[in-house]
Amino acid sequence: MTTVLPGVYTDDAFARTEASDGPAAISVADGVYRPQEDSALLIDTLLDAGRAEGSRVADLCSGSGVVALAAAAQGAASVAAFERSPRAVMCARANAAAAGANVRVHRGSWTRAAEFAPFDVITCNPPYVPFAEDADDRQIPRAAGPDTAWNAGRDGRQVLDPLCESAPDLLAAGGTMFIVHSEFADADRTVGGLRAGGLHAEVVAEQWIPFGPVLTARAHWLERVGLLEAGRREERLVVVRADRV
């Protein structure tokens, strides 16, 4: 695996992110999710699979557009990005323009992808962190970005469940979806949900990482609700690949 986004978590209002195999660099505006280990794992998996070249690609929950730009850099025939945050849409459009990349950024829910389907390749780094009102978020620094980028309901599956259900309709025959998320959002449910729609699905990449600022702030809550063993402060990220055969 290649690491394309080294050391991307910074306190700067704007971070320059160097990508060795993808786009030359991206800018991340204040209030937009900064590409992190999950973004890098998703990009590495996509590039290693060699699936973007010549494909119609959709990048859902696109943020700064970093994954969409990596797909474009690998020679995608077209890339459609979908993102709900207006700030992130502006940021992704600016990054695409700066890279001269053929990426069309649509503002709105990822569900808008249905208007443009089918796609040969779909990538998604959705919000996936379990959240409840009794979680204490006061320790989360502003630099961690907007909570809409990570909060995903009590089980972390607010986007994941409907995404798994929609996957067969969004993918062309022979198409592939790559989804990254944390163990805390239950990889077995993602694999099971995708298989229930007739797709071939499995975990194809994983990485253990130390807790970032969001999970560090939520650690005691995760322990209290039984999602985390006492004292553990690292999480397993997974990429689930689903193929429509």
Ligand SMILES: C[S@@+](CC[C@H](N)C(=O)[O-])C[C@H]1O[C@@H](n2cnc3c(N)ncnc32)[C@H](O)[C@@H]1O
């Ligand atoms: C974890 S970030 C990932 C950003 C980017 N793909 C990356 O890997 O760096 C999730 C992104 O999804 C966006 N988002 C959240 N809910 C969404 C929805 N229902 N439809 C589209 N985008 C959404 C957030 O604004 C945020 O930019």
